[in-house]
Amino acid sequence: MKMKRVAELLAAEVCCGAELLESEVHSACGSDMMSDVLAYVKDQAVLLTGLVNPQVVRTAVMMDMRCIVFVRSKAPTPEMLALAEDSGLVVMKTSKRMYEACGVLYADGLRLSEAN
Amino acid sequence: MGEPLTFHFDVDGDNFTSAGEASLSMKKNLRQLGISPEIIRRVSIAMYEGEINMVIHAGGGTADVTVHSDRIEILLADRGPGIENIDLAMREGFSTAPENIRNLGFGAGMGLPNMKKNTDSLVVDTALGVGTTIRMTVLI
Numbered sequence: 001m002k003m004k005r006v007a008e009l010l011a012a013e014v015c016c017g018a019e020l021l022e023s024e025v026h027s028a029c030g031s032d033m034m035s036d037v038l039a040y041v042k043d044q045a046v047l048l049t050g051l052v053n054p055q056v057v058r059t060a061v062m063m064d065m066r067c068i069v070f071v072r073s074k075a076p077t078p079e080m081l082a083l084a085e086d087s088g089l090v091v092m093k094t095s096k097r098m099y100e101a102c103g104v105l106y107a108d109g110l111r112l113s114e115a116n
Numbered sequence: 117m118g119e120p121l122t123f124h125f126d127v128d129g130d131n132f133t134s135a136g137e138a139s140l141s142m143k144k145n146l147r148q149l150g151i152s153p154e155i156i157r158r159v160s161i162a163m164y165e166g167e168i169n170m171v172i173h174a175g176g177g178t179a180d181v182t183v184h185s186d187r188i189e190i191l192l193a194d195r196g197p198g199i200e201n202i203d204l205a206m207r208e209g210f211s212t213a214p215e216n217i218r219n220l221g222f223g224a225g226m227g228l229p230n231m232k233k234n235t236d237s238l239v240v241d242t243a244l245g246v247g248t249t250i251r252m253t254v255l256i
């Protein structure tokens with residue numbers, strides 16, 4: 001799925017990385033615990049989260065993720081966006097809650113991992 | 117690669133916002149050295165977990181990374197409180213992190229087991245009231 005489609009499905013506002021929206025992503029995960037993302041996630045390209053701090057961006061970079069979606073209209077800080085931009089990450093925010101945001105993407109074919 | 121390359125980082129313990137800066141810089145260095153993405157990811161995850169631990173449990177410390185032709189060594193050293201029971205600390209789910217750390221997205225007790233999982237060797241040297249040194253090796 002193109003990241004452009006992710007933004008469309010979630011009616012999300014793209015905060016940075018708009019030039020990367022044509023690239024494809026194949027998997028996603030949702031969590032507010034970065035501990036769990038670091039420990040359990042493998043090869044997920046999109047991180048959906050309600051947590052807002054710079055560690056969210058650094059965690060996504062460490063995991064080689066491509067896109068962060070902030071749910072419940074949580075707004076990333078300018079510092080976080082600068083970090084994301086520097087690492088070539090797309091950042092979006094949506095007013096949808098975690099459950100719905102994940103559900104919408106899952107129903108449209110974005111799964112847990114490419115292999116599943 | 118001939119001589120090993122060394123990288124030194126000071127990890128600020130007073131500032132959670134900057135936690136992870138050393139790991140992020142190191143990740144960029146490894147990319148520039150042309151190390152494979154899978155190795156970079158394992159080093160990044162292990163170092164980041166260790167760096168966050170130094171910030172939330174030990175008041176900061178230092179990170180020294182050495183890139184050899186056949187392996188990458190990560191040495192994390194702090195003068196924090198030390199780890200009382202290392203066998204317990206290595207268990208998934210064991211954490212002494214307070215509520216405020218969990219609200220920041222950490223403190224699930226997954227860090228040390230994840231460091232072990234992502235490295236080929238992990239040696240912990242710790243003493244109560246003195247500090248903790250963790251040496252990790254990832255084979256290239």
Ligand SMILES: Nc1ncnc2c1ncn2[C@@H]1O[C@H](COP(=O)(O)OP(=O)(O)OP(=O)(O)O)[C@@H](O)[C@H]1O
Pocket residue numbers: 035036165169170173174194196197198199205206210211212213221222223224225226227228229248
């Ligand atoms: N550098 C350190 N100095 C002192 N204690 C430490 C240090 N690193 C880890 N510990 C102790 O070991 C426990 C387990 O660490 P681990 O990284 O596995 O979990 P955590 O940091 O509590 O949570 P998570 O890593 O999931 O965010 C910690 O809760 C803490 O009590």
Ligand SMILES: [Mg+2]
Pocket residue numbers: 165168169223226227228
């Ligand atoms: Mg930890």
